[in-house]
Amino acid sequence: METESNRLHISFLPLPAQGHMIPMIDIAKAFATRGAKITVITSPAFAAIFSKQIERANQLGLEFHVQTVKFPSTEVGMPEGWENTDATAYSQNQPKFGEALSLLREPVLRILEKHRTDCLVTDFFFAWATDVAARLKIPRLVFGGTSIIAVCAEEVIARHQPHKGVSCDSETFLVPHLPGDIKLTRNQLPEHLRRLVENDFSKHAGEALESELKSFGSIFNSFYELEKDYADYYRNVLGRKAWHIGPVSLCNSDTADKVQRGKEASIGRHECLQWLDSKKPNSVVYVCFGSLTRFSSQQLSEIAKGLEASQQDFLWIVKGDKNQEQDWLPEGFEERMDGKGLIIRGWAPQLLILDHESIGGFVTHCGWNSTLESISAGVPMVTWPMFADQFYNEKLVVQVLGIGAGVGSNLFAVFAEGAKLVSRDDIDKAVRRVMAGEEAEVMRRRAKVIHEMARKAVAEGGSSDSDLTSLIEELKQHKAACESK
Numbered sequence: 254m255e256t257e258s259n260r261l262h263i264s265f266l267p268l269p270a271q272g273h274m275i276p277m278i279d280i281a282k283a284f285a286t287r288g289a290k291i292t293v294i295t296s297p298a299f300a301a302i303f304s305k306q307i308e309r310a311n312q313l314g315l316e317f318h319v320q321t322v323k324f325p326s327t328e329v330g331m332p333e334g335w336e337n338t339d340a341t342a343y344s345q346n347q348p349k350f351g352e353a354l355s356l357l358r359e360p361v362l363r364i365l366e367k368h369r370t371d372c373l374v375t376d377f378f379f380a381w382a383t384d385v386a387a388r389l390k391i392p393r394l395v396f397g398g399t400s401i402i403a404v405c406a407e408e409v410i411a412r413h414q415p416h417k418g419v420s421c422d423s424e425t426f427l428v429p430h431l432p433g434d435i436k437l438t439r440n441q442l443p444e445h446l447r448r449l450v451e452n453d454f455s456k457h458a459g460e461a462l463e464s465e466l467k468s469f470g471s472i473f474n475s476f477y478e479l480e481k482d483y484a485d486y487y488r489n490v491l492g493r494k495a496w497h498i499g500p501v502s503l504c505n506s507d508t509a510d511k512v513q514r515g516k517e518a519s520i521g522r523h524e525c526l527q528w529l530d531s532k533k534p535n536s537v538v539y540v541c542f543g544s545l546t547r548f549s550s551q552q553l554s555e556i557a558k559g560l561e562a563s564q565q566d567f568l569w570i571v572k573g574d575k576n577q578e579q580d581w582l583p584e585g586f587e588e589r590m591d592g593k594g595l596i597i598r599g600w601a602p603q604l605l606i607l608d609h610e611s612i613g614g615f616v617t618h619c620g621w622n623s624t625l626e627s628i629s630a631g632v633p634m635v636t637w638p639m640f641a642d643q644f645y646n647e648k649l650v651v652q653v654l655g656i657g658a659g660v661g662s663n664l665f666a667v668f669a670e671g672a673k674l675v676s677r678d679d680i681d682k683a684v685r686r687v688m689a690g691e692e693a694e695v696m697r698r699r700a701k702v703i704h705e706m707a708r709k710a711v712a713e714g715g716s717s718d719s720d721l722t723s724l725i726e727e728l729k730q731h732k733a734a735c736e737s738k
């Protein structure tokens with residue numbers, strides 16, 4: 254039974270990035286729904302972005318508190334507010350970003366000391382977090398925000414270096430020992446792995462992994478049935494401890510919760526729903542590449558031409574700066590597409606869109622959140638991976654689950670900088686494969702089956718629900734053991 258004395262207080266420290274913070278807030282909600290008191294530690298800029306979501310959680314009777322800590326941008330020689338520029342924070346300035354994350358150690362420790370907490374859940378990239386938790390005699394849980402297949406594949410490649418055996422960067426190699434016959438090319442790997450060199454990113458990631466290995470364990474936003482072989486591999490072969498508690502986005506069943514995730518949406522919910530309601534079931538392809546990817550004008554123009562050629566209705570989210578928006582639309586495109594396509598410039602209410610019955614396919618960069626949100630909604634995918642874990646996620650979607658078709662993106666390019674152009678024909682072909690014809694029907698049926706599995710996993714007694722229960726039990730036992738000492 255829940256009493257004040259055994260009630261858990263859990264502190265969450267997310268990475269200041271939408272793709273990491275959005276699922277972490279959902280994870281926090283899952284714990285809060287089970288009675289835990291939550292403190293989210295973040296920068297003032299990110300606290301502002303997520304304030305409505307947190308307010309709403311409190312209105313729903315959950316207990317959320319926020320502690321802000323200044324992100325040390327100026328301390329590492331960057332302008333004030335730099336952490337909030339999404340894309341620029343990581344790629345060009347990786348060493349500075351890593352340095353800023355290290356500088357957060359002391360202020361976060363002071364917060365944790367002041368507000369007694371029973372467990373610290375942080376993003377993978379806070380390499381100091383296990384030490385800080387040990388000092389406070391509390392467990393540290395790691396959240397990496399990625400799929401289990403990605404973690405396993407990357408670990409296997411790093412250990413066995415199968416890519417050393419191929420003669421060029423575009424020749425495929427098999428990821429050995431891993432189930433699923435996963436084949437990749439060196440071109441699809443991050444630079445440090447491709448060339449087997451150490452760079453700032455791999456150094457930081459190496460320290461973070463060492464810290465993770467000493468931690469209490471890892472939380473995955475995934476569910477056992479989805480990645481069974483990889484979950485078993487992670488546990489039994491890599492010997493690591495994990496709880497799979499997703500898809501956590503499914504805790505957002507109310508329209509207001511689906512709309513309010515991360516940044517303020519650039520389209521009103523009614524306008525968006527009105528447009529979607531006017532379309533037939535499964536007739537619209539949704540096109541969005543997450544929070545970080547920025548395409549060149551040339552690529553945007555190819556996307557427009559590919560979508561037009563596919564003859565499908567579309568809802569396309571375009572990010573980028575205003576100047577860029579002027580020059581890439583093909584002549585007369587908006588007039589020709591009037592009623593057929595809607596372009597939203599800025600931030601989309603993605604969950605609301607994916608859950609709408611008119612959506613028949615999702616052109617995605619295979620960021621793990623987007624991938625899992627699509628799976629949760631039963632929507633097949635046109636896969637267009639570019640960096641991070643995205644190539645592994647594509648393998649899961651296309652090859653293992655059979656619910657997607659790729660555009661043929663095969664070069665690792667952070668935020669799509671320096672990416673190889675994907676032609677309108679390749680976009681057109683992949684969109685048609687997923688949206689129309691027999692193959693599309695087969696994918697759609699499979700996607701619906703997996704969608705049901707996802708719902709069951711988080712429902713009472715499902716695999717994710719049970720994993721969360723056992724994690725909470727372990728944390729309570731740990732708390733009780735500490736208090737009795």
Ligand code: UDP
Nearest residue numbers: 272275543544545600601603620621622623
């Ligand atoms: N997202 C959104 N609206 C947008 C773009 C992204 O709500 O216009 C959300 C999306 O639903 C997902 C997250 O932002 O939860 C993006 O995470 P993902 O792992 O897919 O990609 P990343 O942005 O980290 O590359």
